[in-house]
Amino acid sequence: MKLYKEGKVDIMDIINVEEKGGKQMAIMEITVVPLGTGSTSISQYVASCHRLLEIEEGIKYQLTPMSTVIEGDIEKLFQVAQKLHQxxxxxxxxxxxxxxxxxxxxxxxxxxxxxxxxxxxKL
Structure with a gap:
């Protein structure tokens, strides 16, 4: 993967990585904030977002105190982000x-x- 270290990208290297170790997964941190709700509380919206995540296939997710972290194929992550935003x-x-x-x-x-x-x- 020398090309990546030099800042050069070759599509064949991406294909080779996927063939050797399986499909590359990306990690996305997402924070969806509803505005104009008349309340400062957002936990009900977070819960609704997580109900959506429960039925999504091909991803792994983790609730954190300030956001949600999702792992999966990059294209899938963008699709899920669009759904969560809505x-x-x-x-x-x-x-x-x-x-x-x-x-x-x-x-x-x-x-x-x-x-x-x-x-x-390292701790």
Whole structure:
């Protein structure tokens, strides 16, 4: 994966990584904030988003105190993010602000559990 370290990307390297280690997974942190609800509480909207995640196939997810982290194929993550963004609108929110961060490693397979284990091994 030397090309990645040099800042050069070759589609054949991406294909080779997928053939060797399976489909690459990305990790997305998403925060969906409903606005214009008349309340400062958002836990009911978070719960509704997680009910949607429960029925989505091909992803793994983790609730955190400030966001939700989702793991899966990058294309699937964008589809899920779009669905999550719409959840508060279906419950009456007049405005929705969604923030997304993506960790999409191409040099090796990365998972939510692996990232946590890496930090814990250094504690």
């Amino acid at each position: 959840v508060p609108a279906g419950e009456g929110a007049q405005r929705i602000s969604t923030s997304i961060k993506i960790d999409d490693r191409k040099d090796k397979v990365s998972t939510m559990d692996g990232k946590i284990a890496s930090v814990q091994s």
